[in-house]
Amino acid sequence: MNPPERDEPSGRRAREVVRRDEPHRPAAEERRLLAATWGRRPGLWGWLTSTSHQEIGRRYIVTALVFFVLAGIGALLMRLQLARPENGLLGPDLYNQVFTLHGTTMMFLFAVPVMEGFAIYLVPMMLGTRNVAFPRLNAFGYWLYLLAGSFLWGASLLGIAPDAGWFSYVPLAGPEFSPGKRADVWAQLINLTEISALIVAVEVIVTTFKQRAAGMSLDRIPLYVWSVLVMSFMVVFAMPAVMLSGVFLALDRLVATHFFNPFEGGDALLWQHLFWFFGHPEVYIIFVPALGFVSSIVAAFTRRPVFGYPAMVLALVATGFISFGLWVHHMFTTGLPQLGESFFTAASLLIAVPTGVQIFCWIATLATGRPRFGVPLLFVLGFVATFVLGGLTGVMLASVPLDLQVHDTFFVVAHFHYVLIGGAVFPLFGAIYYWFPKAFGRRLSERLGRWQFGLLLVGFNLTFFPMHQLGFDGMPRRVYTYLPGRGWENLNLLATVGAMVIGLSVLLFAANVMRSLRRGEPAGHDPWAADTLEWALPSPPPVYGPLHLPVVVGRNGLWEPGAGTTFVTGLDPHAREVLVTNFLDADPELRETLPGDSPWPLVSAVVVAATFVGAMFTPWAPVIGSVPLFFALLAWAMPEKEEREEAREQERQRQAGAATP
Amino acid sequence: MKRTVFLDVEALPHHAFGSRSPMWWGTVAFMVIEGAMFAMLVATYVYLRGAENVWPPPGFAPPSLLWGSLNTAILLASLWPNHKVHKAVEELDVSATRRWMLVGDLFAVMFLAVRVLELGGLNVRWDSNAYGSIVWLVMGFHTFHLLTDAVETLVLTGMMYTIPSERRMVDVSDDTLYWNFVVLVWLPLYVVVYWLPRWL
Numbered sequence: 001m002n003p004p005e006r007d008e009p010s011g012r013r014a015r016e017v018v019r020r021d022e023p024h025r026p027a028a029e030e031r032r033l034l035a036a037t038w039g040r041r042p043g044l045w046g047w048l049t050s051t052s053h054q055e056i057g058r059r060y061i062v063t064a065l066v067f068f069v070l071a072g073i074g075a076l077l078m079r080l081q082l083a084r085p086e087n088g089l090l091g092p093d094l095y096n097q098v099f100t101l102h103g104t105t106m107m108f109l110f111a112v113p114v115m116e117g118f119a120i121y122l123v124p125m126m127l128g129t130r131n132v133a134f135p136r137l138n139a140f141g142y143w144l145y146l147l148a149g150s151f152l153w154g155a156s157l158l159g160i161a162p163d164a165g166w167f168s169y170v171p172l173a174g175p176e177f178s179p180g181k182r183a184d185v186w187a188q189l190i191n192l193t194e195i196s197a198l199i200v201a202v203e204v205i206v207t208t209f210k211q212r213a214a215g216m217s218l219d220r221i222p223l224y225v226w227s228v229l230v231m232s233f234m235v236v237f238a239m240p241a242v243m244l245s246g247v248f249l250a251l252d253r254l255v256a257t258h259f260f261n262p263f264e265g266g267d268a269l270l271w272q273h274l275f276w277f278f279g280h281p282e283v284y285i286i287f288v289p290a291l292g293f294v295s296s297i298v299a300a301f302t303r304r305p306v307f308g309y310p311a312m313v314l315a316l317v318a319t320g321f322i323s324f325g326l327w328v329h330h331m332f333t334t335g336l337p338q339l340g341e342s343f344f345t346a347a348s349l350l351i352a353v354p355t356g357v358q359i360f361c362w363i364a365t366l367a368t369g370r371p372r373f374g375v376p377l378l379f380v381l382g383f384v385a386t387f388v389l390g391g392l393t394g395v396m397l398a399s400v401p402l403d404l405q406v407h408d409t410f411f412v413v414a415h416f417h418y419v420l421i422g423g424a425v426f427p428l429f430g431a432i433y434y435w436f437p438k439a440f441g442r443r444l445s446e447r448l449g450r451w452q453f454g455l456l457l458v459g460f461n462l463t464f465f466p467m468h469q470l471g472f473d474g475m476p477r478r479v480y481t482y483l484p485g486r487g488w489e490n491l492n493l494l495a496t497v498g499a500m501v502i503g504l505s506v507l508l509f510a511a512n513v514m515r516s517l518r519r520g521e522p523a524g525h526d527p528w529a530a531d532t533l534e535w536a537l538p539s540p541p542p543v544y545g546p547l548h549l550p551v552v553v554g555r556n557g558l559w560e561p562g563a564g565t566t567f568v569t570g571l572d573p574h575a576r577e578v579l580v581t582n583f584l585d586a587d588p589e590l591r592e593t594l595p596g597d598s599p600w601p602l603v604s605a606v607v608v609a610a611t612f613v614g615a616m617f618t619p620w621a622p623v624i625g626s627v628p629l630f631f632a633l634l635a636w637a638m639p640e641k642e643e644r645e646e647a648r649e650q651e652r653q654r655q656a657g658a659a660t661p
Numbered sequence: 662m663k664r665t666v667f668l669d670v671e672a673l674p675h676h677a678f679g680s681r682s683p684m685w686w687g688t689v690a691f692m693v694i695e696g697a698m699f700a701m702l703v704a705t706y707v708y709l710r711g712a713e714n715v716w717p718p719p720g721f722a723p724p725s726l727l728w729g730s731l732n733t734a735i736l737l738a739s740l741w742p743n744h745k746v747h748k749a750v751e752e753l754d755v756s757a758t759r760r761w762m763l764v765g766d767l768f769a770v771m772f773l774a775v776r777v778l779e780l781g782g783l784n785v786r787w788d789s790n791a792y793g794s795i796v797w798l799v800m801g802f803h804t805f806h807l808l809t810d811a812v813e814t815l816v817l818t819g820m821m822y823t824i825p826s827e828r829r830m831v832d833v834s835d836d837t838l839y840w841n842f843v844v845l846v847w848l849p850l851y852v853v854v855y856w857l858p859r860w861l
Contacts, residue, residue: 016672023667133683202690210683214668236690240698244705247798257787257794259705265791267712270705277701551668565664570671579670580683589681591673593828634816639824647826654753 017588023548023569031547033573038130038544040597049597051135052543053124056142058439060117064110067149071105072506074098079463079499082492085484095480096163097182101156103166104186107282108193109149111424115289116200118431119228121439123204125534125541126222128213128550130578133206135594136601136636141199143605148192151613155185162186165478167279168249170260170271175253184253184616190246192612194239201232201239211578212586213533214568215552220586222532222557223299223306226313227292230320234281234288237324242278245271255619269334276327284323286420288316290427291358294380297427297434298362300530301377302369305556308361315354315361322351332403341400348398352391359384374528375449379430382457383422390418393468408478411471417464429456429509436513437527441539442520448512455505462498466491531557536564549579552586575642593642600636607632676827678751678834688835692842695806699846702802703853706795716861717785717792723858724796725782732775733851736844739768743844747837755825758833762818765840769811776804783854796854803850806843814840 023030040046040055050056077098081090090098124132132138155161162182164173173183208229212221221229248259249271258264260271299306306312325347332341362384371377393415397403406412429452437443475488482488526535533550534541536558548567554560571577571591580590611625639647679685710716717723742764749757780800787797817836820829 016670018669018672020667020669021665024669024671134687198694202687202694205690206683206686209686236694237697240694241701244698244701248705248794251787251794251798255788257797258791259709259794261791262712264789265709265713265718266794267709267791270708273708274701274705548667566666566668568670569667570669570673579673580681582681588668588670588673590677591670591675592683593675630812637816639820639826639829643826643828644824646828647824650827651755651825654755 020569023567025573027547030573031542034544034547035542037573037576038542040543045599046597048602049599051131051139051595051597051601053120053132053135053138054439054541054543056138057117057119057121059142060113060120060145063146063149064114064117067105067109068114069506069510070153071102071110072503074102074105076499076503078102079496081480082482083496084493085482085486085489087481090480092480093163096478097156097161099478100162100165100168100186101152104152104162104189105149106420107166107286108190109145109152111286111420112197112282113145113193114428115228115231115286115424116197118293118435119204119231119289120200122435122534123207123225123228124211125537125545126225126532127208127211127216128533128546128552129207129211130545130549131576131594132203133211133594134203136598137199138203139598140601140605141196141203143602144192144199144608145196147605147609148189148196151192151609152185152189155181160185162189167275169275170249170252170268173249174260174268175256178253181616184250187246187250187253188612188616191243191250192609194243194246195608197235198239201235204228204232205236209583210580212581213550213552214579214581214586214588215566216581216586218584218586219309220552220555223295223309223312223316224289224292224532226316227295228289230316231285231288234285234320234323238278238281238285241274242282245274245278248274250615254615269331272331272334273327276330277324279330280327281320281323283416283419284319287423288319290383290424290431291316293427293431293434294362294383296530296532297376297380297430298365300434300528301374301380302365302371303529304365304369305531305559306361307364307368308357309555311357312361315357318354319351322347322354326351329398329403332400333407345398345400349395352395355391359388374433375444375446375453376430376434376528378450378453379426379433382453383426383430386418386422386426386457386460390415390420390422394419406471408476409471410467410475410477413477414464414467414471417460417467421460421464426456429453434528435534436516437520437523438534438537438539438541440517440520441523442516443523443527444512444516444520448508448515452505452508452512455501455508459498459501459503459505462501463495464498466494466498470495526558531559533557596640598636600632604629604632604636676831678831682831682835684831684835685838688839692839696842696846698802699850702795702799703849706799706853706857709791709795710857710861713792717858718790721789721792722784724779724784724855726855728775728779728782729851729855732772732779733847735768735772735775736847739765739772740841740844742768743837743840747834750830750833750837753827753830755821758825758830759818759821762814762821762833766811766815766818769807769814773807773811776807780804799850799854803843803847806846810836810840810843 040050040052077090081087081095120132120138124130160181162168162185164178164183168183168186171177208225251257252259258266260266260268262268295306295312326344328336328340328344329348397415433444433449470488470491473487475482523539525538536550537546548569551566551568553562557563568579571579576594576596577591578594579588580592581587582589607625607629611621614621614625742761745761746758746765749761783796785793785796787794813836817833821833
């Protein structure tokens with residue numbers, strides 16, 4: 001009998017890996033075999049069953065951008081309604097639905113998924129591997145997200161859009177004050193999208209821990225990967241809170257539980273605690289990956305590594321931790337004990353420190369490098385300026401007396417748009433300009449890009465800067481209209497004009513993408529002479545990623561002397577094999593076969609989504625849904641033909657081993 | 662021209678048990694996620710307790726101890742066959758794995774059956790008051806874990822009888838890890854559901 005694997009002396013692994021001067025096969029043959037193994041089946045079937053991280057990542061990004069445009073149209077409608085007092089474009093009911101849809105879509109269907117999509121697309125390439133650790137689960141996560149978003153917008157077309165705001169406070173969203181199904185649509189949307197977010201988090205964590213290129217020890221992984229790793233850990237601890245509160249809300253509404261009913265021992269503030277325990281980290285879940293974009297772009301466009309790698313990593317990790325200690329600053333007006341409020345004020349001020357560390361590191365990088373002011377770097381500079389302004393109002397809001405004055409006014413609206421658009425959307429556009437050539441082999445137009453950046457910067461400030469003043473002047477958020485003579489008219493009109501300029505900027509971006517997809521300047525492997533491993537791949541990258549997996553010799557990827565001289569050979573190109581390396585040092589450990597494409601993730605996602613939708617109407621939905629789900633998951637996990645043969649072969653070996661003791 | 666060198670990894674194994682396997686990390690990650698959910702359920706329980714003067718609210722008795730304590734004993738006892746499966750599978754001993762997995766399945770049937778009796782002895786309905794709501798949700802959420810773990814183990818037992826590949830043995834090994842989690846997470850929940858109403 002074979003001895004157990006884990007008892008082998010650790011030194012043995014290293015001896016199994018030998019150096020040689022030639023790969024196992026000539027490059028052309030290797031390429032052909034890899035393309036056949038990793039390529040998807042033709043036609044619609046292939047599209048529906050694909051589990052490629054590139055494919056899934058692109059879909060996440062494109063889907064999220066579609067939702068961005070939809071939610072943006074909602075924003076324009078609101079601005080049009082508020083352009084002048086007593087406007088009649090949107091009535092109060094429709095206005096409630098529109099602002100709820102806008103916030104819910106932007107947070108749950110755009111901002112988080114677009115960041116996840118980038119992570120799914122980029123992380124395996126940056127780590128020098130061929131796919132994420134659990135490809136089918138990854139596809140399942142995407143389908144859930146797509147179905148959840150379609151469900152929300154489908155329901156909206158039927159007039160049952162949620163209307164209690166993106167944080168759906170009880171008692172307003174509870175059974176007593178929100179009869180009908182609107183709040184249930186919100187709750188089930190949350191549950192579905194959070195499952196999808198948790199799946200991406202697990203993919204990122206396990207892929208980063210176990211599938212890094214040989215030699216890429218933890219202190220050599222790119223800053224972008226660090227940022228999405230921190231994001232993933234935050235998702236792991238934050239999303240359960242909102243799922244739980246979503247379940248409580250759905251149960252209160254469906255089977256008359258009393259979690260939020262104060263007359264039967266429940267507590268409405270419980271909702272706020274659970275929601276903001278998720279909701280505050282959520283802001284950083286959106287913002288931290290954007291910091292990773294910024295680091296990538298700053299390094300490439302100053303032609304030097306980002307200053308202070310250890311400080312940058314520690315700042316990211318610190319941001320992740322501290323972001324869980326801020327949630328109560330959303331609840332200063334609820335009458336919590338003063339000592340508690342002081343603690344959360346202190347934490348809210350504290351989180352400015354790691355962010356400041358990173359901003360100073362980027363400034364040091366820019367100051368000591370040779371910056372090229374390409375479009376991605378322009379967006380980064382726009383990010384620094386806007387985000388710092390948003391950060392300043394954040395520090396203001398962290399102080400209880402000021403917060404009490406401006407709570408629920410347009411000042412808060414101004415603040416979080418500076419933080420979210422400044423902190424995430426500016427870097428996101430930079431990232432799109434930066435990685436578009438990799439994904440599509442063509443560059444976006446620089447000229448249109450400069451115009452787009454200029455319009456966004458101007459439009460954004462025109463829209464949101466006046467809102468600070470509107471807030472000080474006492475204009476509350478979430479009102480569908482206001483009376484003339486309050487002194488709010490001009491600033492509101494200005495904000496509406498700004499929103500139109502933002503819309504123009506987004507249109508210009510769409511035009512740029514359409515034009516560049518067909519006629520953009522061909523990009524080549526590495527248009528920016530950047531450092532991370534994805535730039536060694538052809539553009540667009542082949543479905544299997546690198547021809548030979550790279551071996552990493554230092555922290556700065558392709559910029560290291562000696563980079564691109566050592567590769568891995570010996571993975572079987574007839575199977576979807578990836579190299580598994582150990583957690584700390586990334587020494588080669590296993591060659592593991594990933595599962596192939598499959599329709600069952602899609603089928604399972606449809607069943608799960610249908611079950612959640614059914615649970616709006618009957619508590620028996622999960623019971624009924626579990627039956628088809630069981631069979632779908634069984635089919636998903638069924639071994640493929642190769643594994644059956646493998647099992648028989650291993651059985652023979654075991655019996656032969658037992659016969660000769 | 663730079664000289665190119667290749668690391669030949671052909672001799673590396675295809676599978677490994679424990680933290681060398683990506684699946685192990687995936688299982689741990691989901692355990693952390695679910696552990697966070699259980700922790701938040703307990704936090705909710707304590708939070709709701711703070712809103713009441715008497716716990717459980719007047720007119721309701723604490724859950725009956727008999728079935729809950731019996732099931733705790735069954736769950737703890739199931740760690741034994743689980744441990745045997747873990748050992749057998751990592752020694753690639755297929756027949757012992759099959760044998761002990763059957764024993765484990767038997768335990769799964771037992772704790773699910775007793776769980777039904779437990780739910781009958783909670784002495785409160787989910788729609789009686791917030792106390793009832795949180796008790797039922799804690800029990801329901803854990804029962805959901807018992808159920809999925811039982812089903813997964815049954816399916817893996819079937820696979821061990823039909824296609825005992827080493828890849829599936831890694832799955833079985835990770836399933837034993839998950840089983841430990843589902844049992845161990847019950848211990849604080851048992852204290853919360855059955856003893857806190859008696860102590861607080």
